[in-house]
Amino acid sequence: MPIGTLYSSNITPDKTNGIGNWTEAQFVRAIREGVRPDGAALYPAMPFPSYARMTDEDLHALYAYFMHGVQPVAQAVRPNGIPWPLSMRFPLTVWRWVFAPSPESARKSAERSFPTPELARGAYLVEGPGHCGACHTKRGLAMQETALTAEDGPQYLAGGAAVDGWTPPSLRGEPRTGLGAWSVADLTAFLRTGRNMRGSAFGNMDTAVHHGTQYLTDDDLTAMARYLKALPAANKAEQNWQTDPAATRALRAGGKLTNGQRLYLDNCAACHRSTGAGYAPAFPPLAGNPVVMNAAPDSLIHIVLTGATLHGTQGAPSSFTMPGFGNRLSDAQVAAVVTFIRHAWGNDASAVSTMNVARLRKQLTPSTMQSAPPTPVDPAPAQPGSAPQPPEQDVSQDTSKPATTPAPTGHQPSEDALHSAPHPAMKAN
Ligand code: HEC
Numbered sequence: 001m002p003i004g005t006l007y008s009s010n011i012t013p014d015k016t017n018g019i020g021n022w023t024e025a026q027f028v029r030a031i032r033e034g035v036r037p038d039g040a041a042l043y044p045a046m047p048f049p050s051y052a053r054m055t056d057e058d059l060h061a062l063y064a065y066f067m068h069g070v071q072p073v074a075q076a077v078r079p080n081g082i083p084w085p086l087s088m089r090f091p092l093t094v095w096r097w098v099f100a101p102s103p104e105s106a107r108k109s110a111e112r113s114f115p116t117p118e119l120a121r122g123a124y125l126v127e128g129p130g131h132c133g134a135c136h137t138k139r140g141l142a143m144q145e146t147a148l149t150a151e152d153g154p155q156y157l158a159g160g161a162a163v164d165g166w167t168p169p170s171l172r173g174e175p176r177t178g179l180g181a182w183s184v185a186d187l188t189a190f191l192r193t194g195r196n197m198r199g200s201a202f203g204n205m206d207t208a209v210h211h212g213t214q215y216l217t218d219d220d221l222t223a224m225a226r227y228l229k230a231l232p233a234a235n236k237a238e239q240n241w242q243t244d245p246a247a248t249r250a251l252r253a254g255g256k257l258t259n260g261q262r263l264y265l266d267n268c269a270a271c272h273r274s275t276g277a278g279y280a281p282a283f284p285p286l287a288g289n290p291v292v293m294n295a296a297p298d299s300l301i302h303i304v305l306t307g308a309t310l311h312g313t314q315g316a317p318s319s320f321t322m323p324g325f326g327n328r329l330s331d332a333q334v335a336a337v338v339t340f341i342r343h344a345w346g347n348d349a350s351a352v353s354t355m356n357v358a359r360l361r362k363q364l365t366p367s368t369m370q371s372a373p374p375t376p377v378d379p380a381p382a383q384p385g386s387a388p389q390p391p392e393q394d395v396s397q398d399t400s401k402p403a404t405t406p407a408p409t410g411h412q413p414s415e416d417a418l419h420s421a422p423h424p425a426m427k428a429n
């Protein structure tokens with residue numbers, strides 16, 4: 001976190017290191033109000049302002065599960081690496097008084113009236129245990145969420161600040177940068193499998209799907225999707241995204257290409273294609289993808305520098321990895337290729353500067369950078385477990401050349417013979 005390193009608690013029923021000695025009342029107070037049995041306040045990294053809404057019934061079931069369904073683990077928790085004076089916990093108590101809802105007010109808000117029981121269920125899951133707003137809502141100066149429910153105003157779920165360098169986009173109805181173009185079925189597929197025809201989960205959203213939403217029932221996922229689809233756009237000025245074939249034509253014609261276009265052909269087109277349609281749902285489309293048009297480009301710079309892995313889920317067991325380009329592309333080259341995808345195919349989002357990339361490269365911890373697979377020097381045979389090679393081979397064949405090498409002539413759209421039109425919106429294909 002910006003203030004230092006916070007280690008999460010041992011919540012197994014171990015009596016010395018975990019919560020084995022807690023009573024149910026103490027457990028409920030920690031979850032709903034962020035107060036430990038010794039009276040100390042928890043850091044709001046634990047999303048108790050959302051959990052305040054949880055029902056007695058659900059908390060009772062959770063307590064029973066933790067006490068009887070989880071194995072105790074005798075592991076001491078590492079002390080937090082947060083320097084004094086921020087390490088003092090009493091200001092957190094003040095924070096809690098000011099910003100966290102009381103269980104009574106949270107209960108009243110959770111029980112407000114909804115048009116259908118399904119919407120009420122969706123609101124409960126998204127605003128409560130799902131704590132989607134912890135990432136997807138902007139925080140104020142004291143790190144408090146600026147809205148905790150749909151009632152609190154249009155800033156709720158309108159997109160949050162980057163967490164670990166990944167930017168959570170708007171989950172409201174904006175047609176380009178939000179979920180306006182997504183159907184209920186798109187949303188449930190994304191939350192169940194981490195992927196759909198419009199994008200795939202990466203960074204900490206991959207974690208949220210892998211460890212969380214993939215296990216929800218179809219009814220609960222549908223309720224959440226309907227609730228999200230009922231949130232009107234916060235930014236009313238956005239026009240619908242429409243495909244523009246100019247970038248595809250330029251990439252296919254070859255010849256005089258801009259720096260960004262050439263970098264895209266050499267490094268990205270193998271998987272994301274010259275149409276930007278990708279091979280969804282394995283390799284996500286970049287054309288019309290809301291995360292690509294997000295006002296903040298942090299996630300895009302991050303994924304190009306470090307790569308990312310979409311983990312397998314029960315509903316879609318295959319895992320796909322995007323390689324990192326941090327040790328292959330300079331800051332200026334990353335800026336050029338990210339700027340290209342933000343402008344191509346009808347996308348329109350601000351350009352990215354070299355300084356933007358340099359700042360983020362510094363922030364990403366060494367371990368994150370190391371998680372990028374090493375750049376292959378030779379066109380080595382695919383490693384077992386690595387992402388399958390798509391038909392367009394320009395990346396694997398060109399990796400020993402500097403990225404600025406002009407694209408070989410005769411870049412033919414061989415892809416299209418194999419995959420006719422997987423992206424619903426790519427009419428020009
Ligand atoms: C080997 C195939 C491959 C190559 C090459 C590749 N990507 Fe990706 N890309 C992927 C996969 C797979 C994902 C999904 C990763 C995840 O969900 O964790 C992805 C995700 C993305 C995303 C996020 C979109 C979303 O909805 O998940 C962006 C942006 C992106 N890639 C841009 C690029 C750019 C720019 C390049 C070239 C510098 C590039 N990719 C090269 C396979 C590739």
Ligand code: HEC
Pocket residue numbers: 126130131132133134135136163166167168169171177178179187190191199200201202203204205206208213224289290291299
């Ligand atoms: C730990 C932070 C975090 C939490 C918690 C979280 N998200 Fe996300 N979410 C992200 C990030 C970062 C992205 C952008 C990367 C991506 O598209 O996968 C994202 C992307 C998404 C997308 C794709 C949007 C798009 O335009 O491509 C959906 C849908 C989504 N989240 C829904 C949810 C829901 C519903 C919840 C609550 C159950 C939730 N998220 C909780 C961080 C989070």
